[in-house]
Amino acid sequence: MIHKFLLDDIRIVLDVNSGAVHVVDEIVYNLLDEYKYKNKEEMVEKFLESYGKEAILEAMDEIQTLESEGLLFTEDSYANHPAFINRKPVVKALCLHVAHDCNIRCKYCFASQGDFKGDRGLMSLEVGKKALDFLIEHSGSRRNLEVDFFGGEPMMNFDTVKEIVSYGRSRELETNKRFRFTLTTNGVLLNDDAMEYINQNMENVVLSIDGRKEVNDNMRYTINGNGTYDIIVPKLLKMAEMRNGKSYYVRGTFTRDNLDFSSDVLHLADLGFKNTSVEPVVAEEDKPYAIKEEDLDVVFHEYETLAREYIKRHKAGNGFNFFHFMIDLSQGPCVIKRLSGCGAGSEYVAITPEGDIYPCHQFVGNDAFRIGNVVKEEFKNNLQTSFGNAHVYNKEKCNRCWAKFYCSGGCHANAYNFHKDINIPYDIGCEMEKKRIECSLFIQAKLLEEVEKQ
Numbered sequence: 001m002i003h004k005f006l007l008d009d010i011r012i013v014l015d016v017n018s019g020a021v022h023v024v025d026e027i028v029y030n031l032l033d034e035y036k037y038k039n040k041e042e043m044v045e046k047f048l049e050s051y052g053k054e055a056i057l058e059a060m061d062e063i064q065t066l067e068s069e070g071l072l073f074t075e076d077s078y079a080n081h082p083a084f085i086n087r088k089p090v091v092k093a094l095c096l097h098v099a100h101d102c103n104i105r106c107k108y109c110f111a112s113q114g115d116f117k118g119d120r121g122l123m124s125l126e127v128g129k130k131a132l133d134f135l136i137e138h139s140g141s142r143r144n145l146e147v148d149f150f151g152g153e154p155m156m157n158f159d160t161v162k163e164i165v166s167y168g169r170s171r172e173l174e175t176n177k178r179f180r181f182t183l184t185t186n187g188v189l190l191n192d193d194a195m196e197y198i199n200q201n202m203e204n205v206v207l208s209i210d211g212r213k214e215v216n217d218n219m220r221y222t223i224n225g226n227g228t229y230d231i232i233v234p235k236l237l238k239m240a241e242m243r244n245g246k247s248y249y250v251r252g253t254f255t256r257d258n259l260d261f262s263s264d265v266l267h268l269a270d271l272g273f274k275n276t277s278v279e280p281v282v283a284e285e286d287k288p289y290a291i292k293e294e295d296l297d298v299v300f301h302e303y304e305t306l307a308r309e310y311i312k313r314h315k316a317g318n319g320f321n322f323f324h325f326m327i328d329l330s331q332g333p334c335v336i337k338r339l340s341g342c343g344a345g346s347e348y349v350a351i352t353p354e355g356d357i358y359p360c361h362q363f364v365g366n367d368a369f370r371i372g373n374v375v376k377e378e379f380k381n382n383l384q385t386s387f388g389n390a391h392v393y394n395k396e397k398c399n400r401c402w403a404k405f406y407c408s409g410g411c412h413a414n415a416y417n418f419h420k421d422i423n424i425p426y427d428i429g430c431e432m433e434k435k436r437i438e439c440s441l442f443i444q445a446k447l448l449e450e451v452e453k454q
Contacts, residue, residue, distance in 0.1 A: 002015055002032065002072065003403075006029070007438065008308075010449075011028075011029040012024075012445055015072050015074055016402050016404075017076045018071055020066075021444070027047075028059045028062060030047070031047065034046060036073065089384055090140035091138040091348070093145065093148070093348040093349075094132075094134075094147045095361045096147055096148065096164070097123065097151065097152070097351060098151065098157045098164070099154050100121050101120040101152045103156060104188060106219055106221075107219050107289060121353045123157060123353040125163045127354070128160060128163070130374040132164065132168050132179070134357075134374040135147070136177055144177075144178050146180050148183070149183045151184070153186055154184065156189065158189070165181055165201050181201060182203055184208070187228075187236045188222075188231055188235075190232075190236075190238075191235075195242055199243060203246075205247075205249075206251050208250075209232060209236060209252055210252040210253055211265070211268060213229040215257070215258045215264055217229050219253070219257070236250060236273075237273070248275055249275045249276065250273045251277045252277070253279055254278055254281065255280075255281040255291065256288065262302045262306040262309070266306070273320070274320050275321045275323075276320060276322055277324070278322075280428075282429065291428060293428060296428065303432075303439045304439060307442055310325060314447060324436040325439060343387075346384055346387045346388035347388075350363070357370065357372045357374060357378075362417075387412065390422045395424070397424065397425055398425060401434075403433060406433075407430070407434075
């Protein structure tokens with residue numbers, strides 16, 4: 001299977017199964033559609049008027065060479081890869097809901113403004129300890145374990161966060177594990193002491209802001225209805241500066257209210273943030289801010305606009321990172337991650353303040369997906385198996401899709417919310433993901449072109 005596309009002056013061909021990416025000229029690009037169905041004589045006859053016999057034969061030889069080298073029209077070898085066949089699900093990451101409460105209100109909040117459609121509450125240290133014990137117990141031989149302090153707003157329970165971190169550190173030596181902690185925050189409660197602690201103890205920090213002031217304040221506001229932009233920007237900038245090479249992201253959401261979201265990404269870059277992720281909202285179709293199918297052309301145009309500006313700024317020496325444009329063409333993720341994605345429900349679970357276990361934060365509150373409870377030491381392996389089997393080969397649409405090894409089947413929660421089936425991907429999300437991948441490959445090609453000119 002191959003996928004080819006043209007963006008600006010670049011013709012790109014992706015060999016889906018090998019992951020090889022080629023920048024080709026016009027004749028190779030056009031011949032590829034017929035290459036597997038016609039012999040040389042038939043190809044010459046079809047394209048003679050456009051290119052001439054010698055050029056056609058030369059292009060055919062080039063395609064044949066790439067095919068013989070395993071770089072074009074390769075067979076899918078992942079399904080029989082030992083790492084995939086012999087995989088044993090282990091839990092290696094937790095989304096730790098230390099606060100089912102929030103100090104701001106966001107229109108699009110999937111967590112019902114922090115309470116996840118339940119009672120507002122904070123996680124106790126005892127439940128936090130049980131959660132880390134659960135992770136250690138179910139992580140097998142995996143050494144590096146990920147824990148994301150999440151909410152609601154986890155800073156509303158920051159003392160407990162610090163105690164949970166201390167407990168995790170105390171267990172590392174005796175268990176030969178290493179905890180890598182992340183904190184996701186809206187920034188309102190950040191102060192100098194908290195930022196110093198986060199900088200010293202968190203492997204990564206995710207800072208929430210939607211972009212331009214008018215965009216952010218339309219969606220993200222305080223309980224009193226005031227915008228959060230002026231409150232958080234100085235704090236987020238200071239936190240990002242303190243990281244000084246350590247991982248962080250400013251993470252926003254774009255909706256139908258700001259389909260010109262490339263301006264929000266660039267606004268964040270202009271403020272000085274070097275690592276940005278602005279994601280499309282996922283919401284019920286009746287929500288006025290929900291992205292609809294008829295919006296996709298505008299969204300695609302915005303991704304292309306952003307890609308061009310991304311290239312321009314990198315060439316000028318003032319580049320930034322945009323999460324969805326970061327593709328590793330040298331090695332990429334491991335086989336299992338290519339096929340199964342984030343591992344929600346199988347390798348990754350969410351823990352509520354009461355200790356209930358769910359496949360991920362977006363399933364929290366749906367009792368049908370309650371996997372167990374860390375306090376009661378319950379864990380339903382059958383649900384873990386079901387989610388582990390929700391890989392690209394068991395999703396009919398994914399199996400036929402050229403992007404399957406990049407998106408890895410998409411988000412289980414989005415699939416369920418739109419189709420009530422974790423094996424049927426969310427269509428609008430699929431289309432946006434494919435466009436982001438094309439833009440990412442375009443960026444890589446253009447930047448490589450620039451290097452070769454030097």
